[in-house]
Amino acid sequence: MNISYGLENIWTWLITLIDRLFCRAGLPYIFAYTLEKIIFGVALLVFISISVLFLIWLERKVSAHMQSRLGPMHVGGWHGWAQTIADMVKLLFKEDIIPAKADKWVHRIAPIVVFVPSLMAFLVIPFEKNLIGQDLNAGILLIFAFSSLAVLAIIMGGWASNNKYTLLGGIRSAAQMVSYEIPLVLSVLSVIMLVGSLKLNDIVEAQQGWHWFAFTQPLAFMLYIIAATAEVNRTPFDLPEAESEIVSGYNTEYSGLKYGFFMLSEFTNMLIVALVAATVFMGGWQGPKWLPLPGIIWLLLKTYLIVFVLMWFRWTFPRLRVDRLMDFGWKVLIPLAFVNIFLTGLFMVVFK
Amino acid sequence: MTENTLKDKDGFETMYLNMGPQHPSTHGVLRLGLVLDGEVIIKAEPDIGYLHRGMEKLAESRTYQANIAMSDRFDYVTSMNNNFVTALAVEKLLGVEIPKRAQYLRILMAELNRVVNHILFFGFFAMDLGATTALIFGFREREEALELFESVCGARLTYNYFRVGGVSRDLPAGFIEKAGNFVKMMRSRLKDYDDLVTGNVIFQDRSVGIGRISKEDVLAYSLSGPVMRASGIKYDIRKDDTYSVYREFDFEVPVRENGDCFDRYMMRMLELREALKIIEQVLIKLEPGEILAKVPKIIKPPAGEAYVRTESPKGELALYLVSDGTANPYRLHLRAPSFINLQILQKILTGVKVADVIAILGSIDITLGEVDR
Numbered sequence: 168m169n170i171s172y173g174l175e176n177i178w179t180w181l182i183t184l185i186d187r188l189f190c191r192a193g194l195p196y197i198f199a200y201t202l203e204k205i206i207f208g209v210a211l212l213v214f215i216s217i218s219v220l221f222l223i224w225l226e227r228k229v230s231a232h233m234q235s236r237l238g239p240m241h242v243g244g245w246h247g248w249a250q251t252i253a254d255m256v257k258l259l260f261k262e263d264i265i266p267a268k269a270d271k272w273v274h275r276i277a278p279i280v281v282f283v284p285s286l287m288a289f290l291v292i293p294f295e296k297n298l299i300g301q302d303l304n305a306g307i308l309l310i311f312a313f314s315s316l317a318v319l320a321i322i323m324g325g326w327a328s329n330n331k332y333t334l335l336g337g338i339r340s341a342a343q344m345v346s347y348e349i350p351l352v353l354s355v356l357s358v359i360m361l362v363g364s365l366k367l368n369d370i371v372e373a374q375q376g377w378h379w380f381a382f383t384q385p386l387a388f389m390l391y392i393i394a395a396t397a398e399v400n401r402t403p404f405d406l407p408e409a410e411s412e413i414v415s416g417y418n419t420e421y422s423g424l425k426y427g428f429f430m431l432s433e434f435t436n437m438l439i440v441a442l443v444a445a446t447v448f449m450g451g452w453q454g455p456k457w458l459p460l461p462g463i464i465w466l467l468l469k470t471y472l473i474v475f476v477l478m479w480f481r482w483t484f485p486r487l488r489v490d491r492l493m494d495f496g497w498k499v500l501i502p503l504a505f506v507n508i509f510l511t512g513l514f515m516v517v518f519k
Numbered sequence: 520m521t522e523n524t525l526k527d528k529d530g531f532e533t534m535y536l537n538m539g540p541q542h543p544s545t546h547g548v549l550r551l552g553l554v555l556d557g558e559v560i561i562k563a564e565p566d567i568g569y570l571h572r573g574m575e576k577l578a579e580s581r582t583y584q585a586n587i588a589m590s591d592r593f594d595y596v597t598s599m600n601n602n603f604v605t606a607l608a609v610e611k612l613l614g615v616e617i618p619k620r621a622q623y624l625r626i627l628m629a630e631l632n633r634v635v636n637h638i639l640f641f642g643f644f645a646m647d648l649g650a651t652t653a654l655i656f657g658f659r660e661r662e663e664a665l666e667l668f669e670s671v672c673g674a675r676l677t678y679n680y681f682r683v684g685g686v687s688r689d690l691p692a693g694f695i696e697k698a699g700n701f702v703k704m705m706r707s708r709l710k711d712y713d714d715l716v717t718g719n720v721i722f723q724d725r726s727v728g729i730g731r732i733s734k735e736d737v738l739a740y741s742l743s744g745p746v747m748r749a750s751g752i753k754y755d756i757r758k759d760d761t762y763s764v765y766r767e768f769d770f771e772v773p774v775r776e777n778g779d780c781f782d783r784y785m786m787r788m789l790e791l792r793e794a795l796k797i798i799e800q801v802l803i804k805l806e807p808g809e810i811l812a813k814v815p816k817i818i819k820p821p822a823g824e825a826y827v828r829t830e831s832p833k834g835e836l837a838l839y840l841v842s843d844g845t846a847n848p849y850r851l852h853l854r855a856p857s858f859i860n861l862q863i864l865q866k867i868l869t870g871v872k873v874a875d876v877i878a879i880l881g882s883i884d885i886t887l888g889e890v891d892r
Contacts, residue, residue: 230651230652233652234656235659236655331534331536332536335558335873339558402649403649403721405649406874409649412544412873412876414543481651482652483652483715484719484721485719485721485722485725486649486725487724488725488875489872489873489874490872
């Protein structure tokens, strides 16, 4: 008998309630289903917004303590917890500037294009076994498909701003994100081979009882973390927005809420890659048997561990140069990923 | 700027990138006109003068003492060294004897300022390569040094500490212990710097072999200071054309061979250690005594000229001073190391990437206040 804890009980109870209510009212099931998905989506949006606010605050705190500073301490009282909320409000009130010679519509659309795909990827992540937007057969593929759409928005923003720095940032990010997507997917591929399914819940359940893929596939895990850092444009791979070289990269010409959207999507992307790392390599929502906490707590603990590592990277390393970055991606990461896949395949053939 | 008609090697159009004067890492208001083929620089045109204040002309309407105050603003990072060269030049015209204690105090301050300059260089160079934490580390230590300066002369940036014939104030109580502690702390922090930056693979990847300056170029462009010594020329004015009482102190002149960004960085780190060594020796040798020689209230040096060379943290800082016997100098000319070291930029920027421009500019270590004056 499997005892389950946590949020998913409440969620299942809510679904059953809605189903029954609609059934009694004589409405078709599709209405109940739609309502459930809308509720889930809204809950997800709230979760993401709060997470991002928290992440920005955390980034400031982590960086501050690494640099022997304190970071925000005043706004809101306790350790400046309301600082990011205040900053968001400030962004809301800022003037929205579109450069005179910009491609106006592309410039306007880019922040939306960057934000929507990063939201979509959350739909297939299992926060707990049944607490999931939609447990798709090709869940992990969907995440990568959506996260690779972000590059489109960055090129759009970079091109439409009609500024040479943003153009350079756009070109850099196009080259970088396309080439680091490959090791990212390839590193997860070896895990998929072992599991035999693209469903994220299957991958999580294959890691029952500390059989984390981070331990059985250490090379894949490292490749994933490196490629993910590049995918979300963080130091040492933050070339698209290299402040000391190309001012602020692709979002130089954005202000106000649009800039806020780029900022938001950056942190959402970081959350996604960390969530995927926690799900695929670190056992997802599963925790040790002797400590029955809700699965979502375990997942978030693991996620924030990865997030902390990413922040640690950012405040420690200098930035790579653009040609060395490409060298590293194509000549080191991709061959290593292929070697890993080959070894995994060999292992499966020999020991099966 | 004229229309960009340069073509790249395949005959395609190039991009003209106007880097600066408003840019996060041009170290002030330097403007670089870059002709780019993708990210590779075909041609670079440094453009200076955005911070020109006409200081050499202003000097002609100021008394000699007031010129020391103005010299703080030449290179606002190394004010003490600017004070030093100005005071030395006036004293050479006057021919006054400086008390022993004042000499030591001058060297103490000049070397402390060298430490501050090199800490700042460390922070900004790492920042230029994208390592943000190093900048804050640098500023943390600089703060301690600035507090020392503040306790001596009340100012944190423009000290105006030197006087013709000595220095303005004696050390406050407890300064020697504080300075000794600073040297000790700095030594241990230098290890942190090496752990965080010097040994970092990415840092070395970004700086080794980048922006190489050959020995011949160093001589042809008359580069000086750490930039020169990084290319393998062992020459330090403190040793080879000594001034003040530098010959009483025991210190090395570090040299590196390759002349790339990494060597220029290492030069500063090594010189920092030597400067700490000198500070320690001064603190031991200091004896009570006069801090100001007997000079007239209104300084009117006899007509004549003086040229004084000193080793500032950025290179050879020299002052040419002409007196016509009145209270104001007839002509003041500054040989500014930042300005002369900057000249090599155009030559070594050709063929590098945009990211390297920042690294090379950072490694030359300029202050635009001194370049434009």
